[in-house]
Amino acid sequence: MTYPFQLPKLPYPYNSLTPTIDTETMHYHHDKHFKTYVDNLNKLLEPYVYLQNISLEYLLLNERVLPFKDKTAILNNAGGVYNHLLFFKLLQPANKKTKDLILQKYTSMDYFKDLMIQEGMSIFGSGYVSLVLFPNGSLNIIKLSNQDTSLKYNAKTLLLIDVWEHSYYLKYKNNRKSYLKNVLDLLLD
Numbered sequence: 594m595t596y597p598f599q600l601p602k603l604p605y606p607y608n609s610l611t612p613t614i615d616t617e618t619m620h621y622h623h624d625k626h627f628k629t630y631v632d633n634l635n636k637l638l639e640p641y642v643y644l645q646n647i648s649l650e651y652l653l654l655n656e657r658v659l660p661f662k663d664k665t666a667i668l669n670n671a672g673g674v675y676n677h678l679l680f681f682k683l684l685q686p687a688n689k690k691t692k693d694l695i696l697q698k699y700t701s702m703d704y705f706k707d708l709m710i711q712e713g714m715s716i717f718g719s720g721y722v723s724l725v726l727f728p729n730g731s732l733n734i735i736k737l738s739n740q741d742t743s744l745k746y747n748a749k750t751l752l753l754i755d756v757w758e759h760s761y762y763l764k765y766k767n768n769r770k771s772y773l774k775n776v777l778d779l780l781l782d
């Protein structure tokens with residue numbers, strides 16, 4: 594995936610996650626918020642021809658190649674594109690392998706969900722709570738601030754939950770905890 598980046602189609606119908614996530618939130622989140630990251634990234638890269646055949650992952654992992662003036666904006670928007678790609682892709686019932694790995698380490702699904710909720714609640718401001726598998730086989734819950742990505746860990750992302758307010762505010766208002774609980778039930782039941 595390189596410049597010009599395209600907004601991918603949502604891999605399932607917009608209404609398929611109701612009542613956990615309402616259709617309007619899905620439209621705003623995918624068609625407006627995600628699209629804005631894609632559009633902004635393209636706008637930022639437009640003047641820099643030398644960055645236009647570079648993959649999203651490379652841009653995020655090699656900030657030394659980025660122009661000083663636009664470095665932060667490029668990282669924020671490239672991170673937004675990378676995270677939303679994963680977020681929407683993973684916003685479906687998890688596969689059996691992921692569930693087995695969770696049970697192996699955490700023993701009980703409810704216990705694991707509680708840990709994810711605690712971590713998600715402890716993010717100050719915006720970000721993501723994620724379950725990643727490190728190359729050495731260790732499974733860990735990590736928190737990502739704003740549009741930081743897990744790329745630096747070279748880990749496989751198994752779960753990724755957006756806790757920016759735009760992911761829940763229309764339906765859940767300020768109740769991030771209830772959003773987290775319902776999303777975890779959707780992913781892991």
Ligand code: MN3
Nearest residue numbers: 626755757760
């Ligand atoms: Mn989002």
